[in-house]
Amino acid sequence: MLHVKHLVKQYPNTEHLSVDDLSFSFEAGKIVGLLGPNGAGKTTTISILCGLIKDFNGEVTLLGCNVKTKLQDLLHKISIVPQQIALYPTLSCKENLMYYGRLYNIPSKSLKIMISDYLEQFGLHDHADKQIKNYSGGMKRRANIIASLLNKPELLILDEPTAGVDVQSRSMILQFLKDFNAKGNSVIYTSHLLDEAESICDEVLIIDHGKKVIQGTPQELIAAHQTDNLETLFLKLTGNTVRD
């Protein structure tokens, strides 16, 4: 489903490579964790995968579409949940969702039904007409995810979806990812929360300084390196130095 070959990215006016000759591939139908410390290159890699960053070296193929040549086709099949809340703060949740849904050319009637279902599922039904700026952090995250589901993606890419949210929101989000995956869809998500990744990921890829460190199922990796959990493995591989 996802093939990345010799991916290299250097931002203009920077000295180091943000992504340094990264190659990996994943099968469809899995929950994949892209893990790494701050500044490892997770967001950059994801931005390349979905075509937000166009200026890079290497080859990226998702769901049979080359990102450089068949981006429009690809965008119908994938969706990204940005790290930042990509919603209009002064619009209500419903207004936001209606707008993005209309941009996907979804007929109004089915859009309304879909939005109502998702709001129910994510526990936002009673807050549908509240402005996003009045939402709590967890509610914003959930709304941010709903906005990325409107095009019924086969592959959902999430950038730190559980960073800084309350326990209830987090468990709701993780449960959703499992359900979503159970329907045969794929998930790629970045995190620096290792216990969370260990519990829901079928496979993880750890990167640091833009380079691949290791790839495999959490169980495989823990066993191979004789550690107790993913977190100790992670520290062993990426070191103890604090990243900013």
Next chain:
Amino acid sequence: MKRIFATYIKEWQLIRRDLGGLALLFLMPVLLITIMALVQDAPFKDYKDLKFEALFLNQDKGKVSQSIKEGLLKSGQFILIESIDQKPLDLNLTRKLVQDGSYKLAIVIPAGTTAEIVNSANQIANEIGKKVGIPGSLPHRESRDSLSIDVMFDPVSKPTFRVAILNAIDKFTTRIQADIVLERIGKLNGGEGEGQDTSFNFEEKLHALSVKEVSSQQQKQKISMMNSVQHNVPAWAIFGMFFMIILICENIINERTQGSWTRLKLIPGSFSHILIGKMLFYVLLGIIQFYLMLMVGVYLMPYIGLPSLHLSETPFLLLIMVWSIAMCATTFGILVGTVFKTTQQALPVAAMSVVILSAVGGVWVPVEVLPSILKNISLISPMRWGLQGINNLLLRESCWQDILQPVSILLGGSVITMVLAWWVENRRKG
């Protein structure tokens, strides 16, 4: 089409909740129009419509100074003040009061004026009498040439004001002199009254040819002369429309920094739909704003004692003109919003550039009175072209050829601005 419309709706929902933005858009221009129209009301009025308090120091006490006084009073332009606190004026007091700005002007009639004018009138009458063969001679002596009616001005008064006042006084004195000459000629032939034909009005004949201003336009009923309202309403309405760029660049920068931009770019389909929806919204907003300001000019101005705005007889051309101004303002806002990364950077630049472009574009004072270097600079101000086009429509009887130049310059400018914004946006991508 659906995507364009959806974007339009979204922009409306955004602006509806932005009370500060709405105030900036609608209240600010109303305030500006009202205040500027009131402030500039006086300078735009001809001086003949105004009444001035003038110190009148009469040292002559003769018949002539009396006539001058009556003439000045009759003209209705002057309120003559001859004493302060029951004390009659003297030359020093008069000088002081004008010097310190208590009064804008003083008129000093020197002693001996009557005698001097009668003397020269007698000379003229004698000369004419000799030429036409009327016998008799009126007494006279050599003329003195040092005698003059002195007018003092407040040092800060404007040259145009001085010229206007001097001309008015000159006109009265000339007229009085002429009247005296006529009277003297009548006296040449001996007795008063006998030889005079009372039904013949010398004065009326003498002033048979007068000068008066008429409209240069064909339509006789509409003499739409430039006044404060006629200048300020369109000018500040255009200014208000350009102030919209503050809202637009704030909107664009917020969209980008708040992450919605990322989402928008990840939605398949042409980005131009989103851009067109946005432009459509702001262009329409600008047009609505402009017409509301025109309504303010028509209906509100009379309430504050100003003339009502005279509207164009070519509403369709006006709409085209307004549309092209709104296009230009919108694309300018998009460019500023694209170039700058944060609203803290963009907003001061946007506000300053609008103020500068308005100053050189003839919003504050008409372009015609700007120094020539600014006149040349004004060519790059979209507000200049907007104002020119609107004035062509409101003040001159224009046809489409008259707005062709401003409209094409504004639309051309919009296209260039959009190309620039597109270029900047593409360079930004990492």
